Amino acid sequence: MRRLLDRLAIWWLTRRPATPALWLKGARQHLDDLATLGEDWDGYGAAPQKPELQQAALAILECYARLPRWLPIPTIVPTCNGGVQLEVAMGPIEFELETKAPLSVSWLFDDTRICGMLEGTARWT
Secondary structure (H helix, E strand, C coil), X not given: CHHHHHXXXXXXXXXXXXXXXXXXXXXXXXXXXXXXXXXXXXCCCCCCCCHHHHHHHHHHHHHHCCCCCCXXXXXXXXXXXXXXXXXXXXXXXXXXXXXXXXXXXXXXXXXXXXXXXXXXXXXXX
């Protein structure tokens, strides 16, 4: 049974739609809106949004939008260092990515039922 479920999961993930999810257009607009945030936008000295970190967030969102439609739409949040944080929650599971540099993100995975909180950084080329 486990083998069948593994094959089904692989089949499902390889049958991703050719066009991105409909929510991606709104996400692009939201990133454009965040780009207008100026110095000290939060009242605590936050940096303005950095275009290269916004582009990195958009690239991640474009990849995510091609995953199965049943996944939740990410929440897009500006960070005080000029980056973008993407948050996804499914019941007790939370996943966050924060753009730190154009090719680097920090991530956090929290599943209170099983393993608790894990975090780290990732780079890609």
